[in-house]
Amino acid sequence: xxxxxxxxxxxxxxxxxxxxxxxxxxxxxxxxxxxxxxxxxxxxxxxxxxxxxxxxxxxxxxxxxxxxxxxxxxxxxxxxxxxxxxxxxxxxxxxxxxxxxxxxxxxxxxxxxxxxxxxxxxxxxxxxxxxxxxxxxxxxxxxxxxxxxxxxxxxxxxxxxxxxxxxxxxxxxxxxxxxxxxxxxxxxxxxxxxxxxxxxxxxxxxxxxxxxxxxxxxxxxxxxxxxxxxxxxxxxxxxxxxxxxxxxxxxxxxxxxxxxxxxxxxxxxxxxxxxxxxxxxxxxxxxxxxxxxxxxxxxxxxxxxxxxxxxxxxxxxxxxxxxxxxxxxxxxxxxxxxxxxxxxxxxxxxxxxxxxxxxxxxxxxxxxxxxxxxxxxxxxxxxxxxxxxxx
Amino acid sequence: xxxxxxxxxxxxxxxxxxxxxxxxxxxxxxxxxxxxxxxxxxxxxxxxxxxxxxxxxxxxxxxxxxxxxxxxxxxxxxxxxxxxxxxxxxxxxxxxxxxxxxxxxxxxxxxxxxxxxxxxxxxxxxxxxxxxxxxxxxxxxxxxxxxxxxxxxxxxxxxxxxxxxxxxxxxxxxxxxxxxxxxxxxxxxxxxxxxxxxxxxxxxxxxxxxxxxxxxxxxxxxx
Numbered sequence: 140x141x142x143x144x145x146x147x148x149x150x151x152x153x154x155x156x157x158x159x160x161x162x163x164x165x166x167x168x169x170x171x172x173x174x175x176x177x178x179x180x181x182x183x184x185x186x187x188x189x190x191x192x193x194x195x196x197x198x199x200x201x202x203x204x205x206x207x208x209x210x211x212x213x214x215x216x217x218x219x220x221x222x223x224x225x226x227x228x229x230x231x232x233x234x235x236x237x238x239x240x241x242x243x244x245x246x247x248x249x250x251x252x253x254x255x256x257x258x259x260x261x262x263x264x265x266x267x268x269x270x271x272x273x274x275x276x277x278x279x280x281x282x283x284x285x286x287x288x289x290x291x292x293x294x295x296x297x298x299x300x301x302x303x304x305x306x307x308x309x310x311x312x313x314x315x316x317x318x319x320x321x322x323x324x325x326x327x328x329x330x331x332x333x334x335x336x337x338x339x340x341x342x343x344x345x346x347x348x349x350x351x352x353x354x355x356x357x358x359x360x361x362x363x364x365x366x367x368x369x370x371x372x373x374x375x376x377x378x379x380x381x382x383x384x385x386x387x388x389x390x391x392x393x394x395x396x397x398x399x400x401x402x403x404x405x406x407x408x409x410x411x412x413x414x415x416x417x418x419x420x421x422x423x424x425x426x427x428x429x430x431x432x433x434x435x436x437x438x439x440x441x442x443x444x445x446x447x448x449x450x451x452x453x454x455x456x457x458x459x460x461x462x463x464x465x466x467x468x469x470x471x472x473x474x475x476x477x478x479x480x481x482x483x484x485x486x487x488x489x490x491x492x493x494x495x496x497x498x499x500x501x502x503x504x505x506x507x508x509x510x511x512x513x514x515x516x517x518x519x520x521x522x523x524x525x526x527x528x529x530x
Numbered sequence: 531x532x533x534x535x536x537x538x539x540x541x542x543x544x545x546x547x548x549x550x551x552x553x554x555x556x557x558x559x560x561x562x563x564x565x566x567x568x569x570x571x572x573x574x575x576x577x578x579x580x581x582x583x584x585x586x587x588x589x590x591x592x593x594x595x596x597x598x599x600x601x602x603x604x605x606x607x608x609x610x611x612x613x614x615x616x617x618x619x620x621x622x623x624x625x626x627x628x629x630x631x632x633x634x635x636x637x638x639x640x641x642x643x644x645x646x647x648x649x650x651x652x653x654x655x656x657x658x659x660x661x662x663x664x665x666x667x668x669x670x671x672x673x674x675x676x677x678x679x680x681x682x683x684x685x686x687x688x689x690x691x692x693x694x695x696x697x698x699x700x701x702x703x704x705x706x707x708x709x710x711x712x713x714x715x716x717x718x719x720x721x722x723x724x725x726x727x728x729x730x731x732x733x734x735x736x737x738x739x740x741x742x743x744x745x746x747x748x749x750x751x752x753x
Contacts, residue, residue, distance in 0.1 A: 143644060145641070145642070145644040146644075147637075147640075147641040147644065147650075148641055148642070148644075151638075151641055154630065154634070158629040158630075423625075424627060426625075427625045427626075427627065428638065429586075429610060430584070430586055430613065430619060430621075430625065431613065431614070431619070431638055431639040431686065431687075432610055432611070432613045432614025432615070432617075432639045432642070432690070433610060433614075433639075433641070433642050434606075434607045434610040434611070434642065435606055435607060435610070436607070437610075437641075437642040522606070524586060524587045524588070525586045525587075526581045526586035526587035527587065
């Protein structure tokens with residue numbers, strides 16, 4: 140019985156790879172680079188999918204905006220009460236928010252106002268409401284905002300420039316504690332009163348109204364009723380927003396798909412090259428081994444080890460490098476393909492998403508295929524009569 | 531009888547228009563412990579006989595029996611096992627792997643057996659001493675002289691202590707001194723009781739005392 144791993148065969152395989160060190164090194168580097176690229180693409184895609192899913196989950200069921208001439212205007216707060224009267228509506232909250240452009244850093248912050256005694260339309264805001272000091276002019280920041288304003292002098296407070304040119308000082312009361320960075324990274328939360336002051340909004344106006352519906356199946360019906368009640372409004376459901384997000388993601392995924400296809404194409408060129416045959420030297424060696432008593436399966440085992448060593452080493456190196464590149468270095472260049480559309484947003488860190496399926500997919504796309512490409516031509520030679528190979 | 535070739539014909543089909551009859555209905559018997567020299571010009575079929583005995587190829591017709599094994603009927607894997615256990619083949623061009631060391635080349639036939647390291651060491655030391663190449667153990671084969679390479683090839687052929695030694699044109703690449711040295715090795719092997727078949731056209735072998743028989747072959751036919 141020869142069931143144990145034959146260490147001499149493994150040693151021979153390693154020797155064989157070392158004998159062709161430049162060829163081995165070249166193939167290992169190319170394979171590693173391809174696996175690195177594929178892994179990076181998958182890791183970024185997974186992380187961004189996770190981010191987008193979190194964002195979509197936190198979206199309001201219905202958002203109502205006032206539209207005039209195709210443009211978005213502030214809406215009357217009283218509209219919320221009218222919507223609340225519609226059957227099936229669980230809550231209607233007038234939101235006060237806007238984008239504040241911080242010229243020094245060249246980024247936009249999302250400034251969101253909340254009321255102390257109002258039901259918050261998002262769980263994350265309920266937590267923030269508990270920590271925010273409504274009696275003082277205070278704010279809670281997303282980690283990205285905190286970083287940027289800290290880098291630009293402001294450590295304990297920030298001066299907002301109001302539309303009339305005067306300053307509004309707001310103290311930093313804390314930082315968001317959340318793992319969904321796309322959602323909260325560029326957000327500043329403060330009292331509605333402060334937001335109105337910064338954006339010069341009157342008290343009876345709001346940016347939009349978010350509506351919660353008791354029964355999810357009734358969202359479309361409620362949206363229709365709102366539209367009928369206020370024909371000058373734009374009523375956006377969660378599904379509409381999901382589609383918009385998905386469209387952006389799909390468009391970006393297309394670019395990634397192109398990279399993915401190029402990687403696979405290059406990989407299969409290597410495979411094709413390997414499958415197209417062995418050198419006369421390699422054929423002769425197989426003939427010699429058979430002539431001195433090696434079986435076909437001994438030759439194939441040895442070739443399996445060769446293929447496994449190269450492909451598994453490349454797989455591990457490629458995946459580890461990709462993990463480092465995506466999650467430590469924040470995927471320079473590649474991440475910009477996805478987030479490039481939001482240059483004005485604060486930068487964010489891709490959340491670490493450990494997905495065994497992805498790792499398995501990359502493994503099966505690389506290791507077994509490469510091993511097969513190593514074994515098949517050797518099997519063709521080994522299956523010939525040893526005499527024929529040596530001659 | 532150690533080796534029996536019965537009505538052996540071997541035809542090589544180089545291409546559709548070029549069919550070569552290497553052996554034409556030959557019969558040959560070799561007894562255990564015998565040293566037989568196959569004499570003939572290049573292309574006469576000497577190497578083909580060795581190749582058939584070693585089960586490196588199959589005859590087109592006829593039967594080869596070695597001891598009790600019908601080697602001409604063996605499947606590919608059993609033919610490999612047969613070679614490993616019974617045959618030591620010294621090729622004309624040695625067929626060593628140049629980038630491996632002497633030691634690595636010699637133990638190559640043992641690699642698939644997955645033996646204990648101690649057992650491999652014992653077998654290795656035995657042949658290194660027998661063929662006086664202990665001091666070359668770790669040198670790369672490509673750095674050895676022709677004579678030294680041949681000793682490595684013979685050591686590899688003997689590492690499994692086979693009963694049969696087949697040597698194809700063993701002195702073709704050696705000068706006279708080294709050829710005589712090879713004959714000394716043959717003497718030792720014969721003294722160990724091995725059955726030896728040497729295919730050669732080197733006249734040095736034809737009148738040697740240790741040679742039991744010289745079999746002449748011409749254009750695939752035994753004379």
